[in-house]
Amino acid sequence: MLTYSFSQKGSLPMYDYLYRCIKNDILSNNLKSNEKLPSKRTLAKNLNISVITVENAYAQLLVEGYIYSIEKKGYYVSDIYKVNTDIISPNNKITEEKKENLSINYFADFQTNTISHENFPFTSWSKTIRSILSKKRESLLNTSPINGVSELRNEIARHLYHFRGMNISPEHIIIGAGTEYLYGLLIQLLGRENIFAVEDPGYSKISKIYQSNLVKCRFIELDKNGLSLSALKKSDANIIHISPSHHFPTGIVTPVKRRQELLKWAMISNRRYIIEDDYDCEFRFSGKPIPTIKSIDTDEKVIYINTFSKTLAPSFRISYMALPHRLMEKFNSELGFYSCTVSAIEQYTLAEFISSGFFEKHINRMRTFYRGVRNQIINEIKASSNYKKVKIEEENSGLHFLLNVKTKLTDKELIEKTKKKGIKISCLSKYYVKKENCRQRTLIVNYSGISKNKASEAAKRLMDCLD
Amino acid sequence: MLTYSFSQKGSLPMYDYLYRCIKNDILSNNLKSNEKLPSKRTLAKNLNISVITVENAYAQLLVEGYIYSIEKKGYYVSDIYKVNTDIISPNNKITEEKKENLSINYFADFQTNTISHENFPFTSWSKTIRSILSKKRESLLNTSPINGVSELRNEIARHLYHFRGMNISPEHIIIGAGTEYLYGLLIQLLGRENIFAVEDPGYSKISKIYQSNLVKCRFIELDKNGLSLSALKKSDANIIHISPSHHFPTGIVTPVKRRQELLKWAMISNRRYIIEDDYDCEFRFSGKPIPTIKSIDTDEKVIYINTFSKTLAPSFRISYMALPHRLMEKFNSELGFYSCTVSAIEQYTLAEFISSGFFEKHINRMRTFYRGVRNQIINEIKASSNYKKVKIEEENSGLHFLLNVKTKLTDKELIEKTKKKGIKISCLSKYYVKKENCRQRTLIVNYSGISKNKASEAAKRLMDCLD
Numbered sequence: 059m060l061t062y063s064f065s066q067k068g069s070l071p072m073y074d075y076l077y078r079c080i081k082n083d084i085l086s087n088n089l090k091s092n093e094k095l096p097s098k099r100t101l102a103k104n105l106n107i108s109v110i111t112v113e114n115a116y117a118q119l120l121v122e123g124y125i126y127s128i129e130k131k132g133y134y135v136s137d138i139y140k141v142n143t144d145i146i147s148p149n150n151k152i153t154e155e156k157k158e159n160l161s162i163n164y165f166a167d168f169q170t171n172t173i174s175h176e177n178f179p180f181t182s183w184s185k186t187i188r189s190i191l192s193k194k195r196e197s198l199l200n201t202s203p204i205n206g207v208s209e210l211r212n213e214i215a216r217h218l219y220h221f222r223g224m225n226i227s228p229e230h231i232i233i234g235a236g237t238e239y240l241y242g243l244l245i246q247l248l249g250r251e252n253i254f255a256v257e258d259p260g261y262s263k264i265s266k267i268y269q270s271n272l273v274k275c276r277f278i279e280l281d282k283n284g285l286s287l288s289a290l291k292k293s294d295a296n297i298i299h300i301s302p303s304h305h306f307p308t309g310i311v312t313p314v315k316r317r318q319e320l321l322k323w324a325m326i327s328n329r330r331y332i333i334e335d336d337y338d339c340e341f342r343f344s345g346k347p348i349p350t351i352k353s354i355d356t357d358e359k360v361i362y363i364n365t366f367s368k369t370l371a372p373s374f375r376i377s378y379m380a381l382p383h384r385l386m387e388k389f390n391s392e393l394g395f396y397s398c399t400v401s402a403i404e405q406y407t408l409a410e411f412i413s414s415g416f417f418e419k420h421i422n423r424m425r426t427f428y429r430g431v432r433n434q435i436i437n438e439i440k441a442s443s444n445y446k447k448v449k450i451e452e453e454n455s456g457l458h459f460l461l462n463v464k465t466k467l468t469d470k471e472l473i474e475k476t477k478k479k480g481i482k483i484s485c486l487s488k489y490y491v492k493k494e495n496c497r498q499r500t501l502i503v504n505y506s507g508i509s510k511n512k513a514s515e516a517a518k519r520l521m522d523c524l525d
Numbered sequence: 526m527l528t529y530s531f532s533q534k535g536s537l538p539m540y541d542y543l544y545r546c547i548k549n550d551i552l553s554n555n556l557k558s559n560e561k562l563p564s565k566r567t568l569a570k571n572l573n574i575s576v577i578t579v580e581n582a583y584a585q586l587l588v589e590g591y592i593y594s595i596e597k598k599g600y601y602v603s604d605i606y607k608v609n610t611d612i613i614s615p616n617n618k619i620t621e622e623k624k625e626n627l628s629i630n631y632f633a634d635f636q637t638n639t640i641s642h643e644n645f646p647f648t649s650w651s652k653t654i655r656s657i658l659s660k661k662r663e664s665l666l667n668t669s670p671i672n673g674v675s676e677l678r679n680e681i682a683r684h685l686y687h688f689r690g691m692n693i694s695p696e697h698i699i700i701g702a703g704t705e706y707l708y709g710l711l712i713q714l715l716g717r718e719n720i721f722a723v724e725d726p727g728y729s730k731i732s733k734i735y736q737s738n739l740v741k742c743r744f745i746e747l748d749k750n751g752l753s754l755s756a757l758k759k760s761d762a763n764i765i766h767i768s769p770s771h772h773f774p775t776g777i778v779t780p781v782k783r784r785q786e787l788l789k790w791a792m793i794s795n796r797r798y799i800i801e802d803d804y805d806c807e808f809r810f811s812g813k814p815i816p817t818i819k820s821i822d823t824d825e826k827v828i829y830i831n832t833f834s835k836t837l838a839p840s841f842r843i844s845y846m847a848l849p850h851r852l853m854e855k856f857n858s859e860l861g862f863y864s865c866t867v868s869a870i871e872q873y874t875l876a877e878f879i880s881s882g883f884f885e886k887h888i889n890r891m892r893t894f895y896r897g898v899r900n901q902i903i904n905e906i907k908a909s910s911n912y913k914k915v916k917i918e919e920e921n922s923g924l925h926f927l928l929n930v931k932t933k934l935t936d937k938e939l940i941e942k943t944k945k946k947g948i949k950i951s952c953l954s955k956y957y958v959k960k961e962n963c964r965q966r967t968l969i970v971n972y973s974g975i976s977k978n979k980a981s982e983a984a985k986r987l988m989d990c991l992d
Contacts, residue, residue: 085687123692123820136692175663184658191651196642199838220552225590225603235702235842235866242709246737266862270713271738353590371666373869375702395733399702402840404868 059096059104060089072107073114080115084124084135091137095125165480166516168458172507173371177427182416183407190406202398202405204390206233206378209409214378217412218364222339224353226362226380232389235375235399237335237365241267243396244333244361244379247389248297252329255295257285259489259496261306264299264335277491280305284312287319298324299333302351306337307489307502309452309460317351324359331385333361338368340421342455343429358382366408368457368506369421376400376408428457431505431513438517444524457506460486463499465524472499472523479519526563526571527556539574540581547582551591551602558604562592632947633983635925639974640838644894649883650874657873669865669872671857673700673845676876681845684879685831689806691820693829693847699856702842702866704802704832708734710863711828711846714856715764715798722762724752726956726963728773731766731802744958747772751779754786763794768802769818771809774956774969776919776927784818791826798852800828805835807888809922810896825849833875835924835973836888843867843875895924898972898980905984911991924973927953930966932991939966939990946986 060080067075083089095101098116102109116133119125125133191198197207205211211228218224234240241264250273256265258277265275276293279286285300298320302312312320324330334351352362365377381389398405411417436453439445439461453459465472469485476483483501490496501520508516527547534542550556562568565583569576583600586592592600658665664674672678678695685691701707708731717740723732725744732742743760746753752767765787769779779787791797801818819829832844848856865872878884903920906912906928920926932939936952943950950968957963968987975983 123690172668173666175666178666180658180662184655187654187658188651191647191654195647199640199642199645199840201639201839223590235706235868236864238864239702239706239866250739263862270860272717372668372864373666375864375866375868393737395730397703397705397839397842399706399842399866401702401842401868401871404871 060101062105064105064107072111073118076105076107076111076115077118080119081124084119089135091135093135094131095133095135097132162477162482163480164482165519166482166512167507168481168483168502168504168516168520170482170507171372171504173368174424174427174431174507174509176509177420177423178371179416179420182414182420183411186411186414186416187403187407190403190410194406198402198406200402202400202402204394204396204398205231206398206400207402207405207409209413210405211378213409213412217417218380222336222350222353224350224362224380226352230380230383230386231378232381233376233378233398233400233405235377236367237337237363237377238263238267239375239399240363240377240379242271243389243393245271245273247381247385247393248331252297253293253295255285255290255293255298257300257305258491259307259486261301262489265491279492279495280308280310282310283316284310285316285320287316287323290320290323296327296329297331297333299335301335301337303336303339303348304342304456306456307458307460307486309456309458311348311452311455314348314354317348317354321351321355321357321359325357330359331361331382332359333363336362336364338456339364340369341425341428341457343425343432344454352380355382358384361385369417369424370408374404374408376404427510428506431508431510432459434510434513435503435505435508435517438514439521442518442521442524444521447524448521451500458502458504461501461503461520463501463524465499467499469498472501475523476501476520479523481516481519481523483520527568529572531572531574540578540585543572543574543578543582544585547586548591551586556602558602560602561598562600562602564599629944629949630947631949632986633949633979634974635948635950635969635971635983635987637949637974638839638971640835641891641894641898641974641976643976644887644890645838646883646887649881649887650878653878653881653883654870654874657870657877661873665869665873667869669867669869671861671863671865672698673865673867674869674872674876676880677872678845680876680879684884685847689803689817689820691817691829691847693819697847697850697853698845699848700843700845700865700867700872702844703834704804704830704844705730705734706842706866707830707844707846709738710856710860711800712738712740714848714852714860719764719796720760720762722752722757722760722765724767724772725958726774726953728768729956732958746959746962747775747777749777750783751777752783752787754783754790757787757790763796764798764800765791766800766802768804770803770806770815771923773804773923774925774927774953776923776925778815778919778922781815781821784815784821788818788822788824788826792824797826798828798849799826800830803829803831805923806831807836808892808895808924810892810899811921819847822849825851828852836884836891837875841871841875843871894977895973898975898977899926901977901980902970902972902975902984905981906988909985909988909991911988914991915988918967925969925971928968928970928987930968930991932966934966936965939968942990943968943987946990948983948986948990950987 062079064075098109098112102112124136126136127133208228210233211231214231215226215228218226253274253276254268255276255278258279268275276295278289278293284302284305302317304311320332324332332351336350352360362380366374436450447464449462451460451462469487473485486500486502487496487498529546531542565576565579569579587594591603593603594600675695677700678698681698682693682695685693720741720743721735722743722745725746735742743762745756745760751769751772752765769784771778787799791799799818803817819827829847833841903917914931916929918927918929936954940952953967953969954963954965
């Protein structure tokens, strides 16, 4: 029988004190779940208090879910953590693909967009955070401006200037928690009546986000120079969302001529814009970088988007966009009520990380690292007796290249075979919406998450599948 | 005349080396902006290289914006930082109100939603980050699950359980970069055909976000118990967005009976839902906390939203919502492609900050602190010779209370007078959409950003305005 001393009750009402005592016993597991509580009358008698006091205490416990009642039987202790454990299975709809992946222990993953952990500059990042925490104090707690703290916008502008030869005003930069979030802002800024042209094949999240926001999308095919101009002109789209520096998944780098043509297309109507998604421009291994469309845009037609997901890690949710003057004004007047979605501490830390040179050093190191991994993989491919069956394409920039395979296997069979060798990889065909255009038998070798000591073996296993 | 030695050229093409030399001179300000460059022919002669080499170098500089050309005159150095400095004025549309606020140096601000800096636990936060950075390493770089890292969701569930008596499964929690971001997700999840009822008066951002996403809003008046049930029933809204624990700006705490009535309203149709915004529930100074609607919801009708903006600082962009089972399934299947918008480092840090007890300690300290500030202000009001002219309302929870004033002044005149005393404050009337319902002569005393040593003086100045 529950027994509590009321000597420590203090000024609390009797029922409240009793409620707390019982609650504590439930939380500390002294009262086990589904244990029956004494009847109100019995407990009142035992504690020498009124029945109404027990009734009030039970009522409070009931309303807060600590106990439950069964009619004509009495009160029982709730299984307070039950929901936490038995809810996972019915709730998390795990797709077939996910289920399968969970059960396979892959040796190497050429599919998932992770980044290599080996080289993350934990020491300098940690040093920078510490310095920020001790220096900035109050400013870390203040709401940052809608478009991000000026320190970070300045550093981004300087970085774009030195690294991409771009002349962007920090005042035109908007910082947000990931490019996905920025796409959402753009939809609100540009208006839902627009029709967006996206690349087919392409990064499927982009169209998913547009469609989830009930915005119309047109899937435009690519030719060897990127977005097909003739297909674009045939469509009714007025905004294009492209990644000309390095297209995912084809790896195409759009040449200057096509960039100019796209700009010309955009200049025809003031409802037309280009969203230039420059997501992995930092990793180019040879050849001269081609100026961004933004930097040759004289008519305020280009919205430039970039992210730190590739250069730092996807778990840092920091991306940014640079808006044309007109749109920046519209943003300030129509969406200025939003708060910036990136925490001030991370914004200041990243700003100092860039200004102190850590960022550039890190990118340079990663570029060397990735180039090394890529070379290992390509060398292994070339050394394979199956080399004559493949063609390597678009290997000079970004963190993936294509491997065109001469085989009678279907894409599905190809993937089945690689899976048996412990290799997770996907085919280009997976990324097409209009399947009739789709290129078969082309593997996407995404090596951003492959560690150096696994690269050669992973490539060897991949090539062995072609036996 | 520009002179460069080509001895360090290495394997670079001639034009590329020249391009880099000139670019460096521009960046290092050796070549001043608007300085004229030598003609191609002259420079070629001077450097003893071909004109075509200079032409190619100039072309690259031109396309990247380092130089510009004037027809028949030649090439000039761009003012590369110009955009950064002269763009601010035309670009940032500063509203009249903002302009005015910038020019006034207020003694105290009872209006802006800031939080007090005096008590932020920098030491324990910093300690926690350091521990996380050294312990977690790789997991900090991995993409976190869509709904946030499980460590943080577990801690939030535990916190809600102990602090609010709520039994929420961590699997039902979604972490996002601010409640504003979560509202956007909810719009996509629930669908744009819904009609949202928001409180009038209310926190204007909520309706702005709905409307910016082209979702219909109905402004529902309040009675003394919160959202008016009769007004709600007269409207065609099917989703209500309310803050029953402590309404902003009126401070109303919705009693259990009204909560049950609202639940009953929601249960009538499966298209009806309640969004319960519990933004400052942690700061209740007296009276027993009333169970959240979520915790008495037996029919999976309530979406619970809360934030760390009030308990930590608004600059931490971490909020969360708990979805009913049905909606969680829908979220996973329809919006599962999104990435979580909060950085992994901050999620892990907050999880450890909560689990190690720092968070609870901090809340308790802040509650005491805010109660102290509130008491100072109220004591000063009571001590004032103008006390008979005012009535204090809803002072027992949240971080603001109302001050009803008996005066012949209009709200505008009242604000004018406070401004002259260096006090920034707003009137309840400002927050009404339907102005015909609006309560006049009621000041909102938001003391969350008032420091202890200014509280009494600020209150004194406020009361002096009523002379």
